Amino acid sequence: MRLSRFFNSWRAAALSAPFLATGLTCASAAGNYEFLAAPQTDLNRVFRLDKATGEVGACQYGLKEGTQIGVTLCYPPGEGAKAGAFSDYALVASRHTGEGGVFRVDLRSGMMSICFVLNESSVVCTPPAK
Template sequence: MCLSQYCHGWRRLALATPLLGAGVAATASAAGNYEFLAAPQTDLNRVFRLDKATGEVGACQYGLKEGSSIGVTLCYPPGEGAKAGTFSEYALVASRHTGEGGVFRVDLRSGMMSICFVLNESSVVCTPQAK
């Protein structure tokens, strides 16, 4: 039995700790919503980015900048078919074809697939989903 005024504070802390833990777990599960995958093409330094919940696909690669020894990061925004879609569970899969500059976007819940690639060095596009 506690006779001090501090016991009430400890009791409140003990009751609040599980709630704080649940909040931290929810934040941690929201983090890591992206997946990254390099294009299988061996002479291309392109990496695709996927939002695993919405299926949105973008890509970035290294580019040379005239007059600079560092270079730049060139990023391509989602274009036709690559923008956020139906909420699901998506993943990226690379083929083993060393000349392939694109990647497969798969919907793990429905089994639907599309192929995503950079079109005309302007944006990422994806083919219509098929099964």
């Protein structure tokens, strides 16, 4: 009786192992992005940051002629905003209510750059500085 319980427990653990491993993989992949609204009070733009690579994009609501719902306008990463060296990045908004950009900070090195949408086409970031 004891031996069969041991084998049943071992069998259950072996059968559930792939699911547990998958769950751990999914959990470790969660939380890769950070989102922050631009501080400009009359702008409905939200910036998206890949916290590991520093890549920055942005989206906002826009009106589409002839529709009542509107569209989501997204701006891809452009110069200085594309994926860079792996680190630990974050977004910080200034308290300036007229500022349409955000700061991208490297929490490991202390380097900062300012990211904003340029010519309604892409997100660009200044060269990092301390």
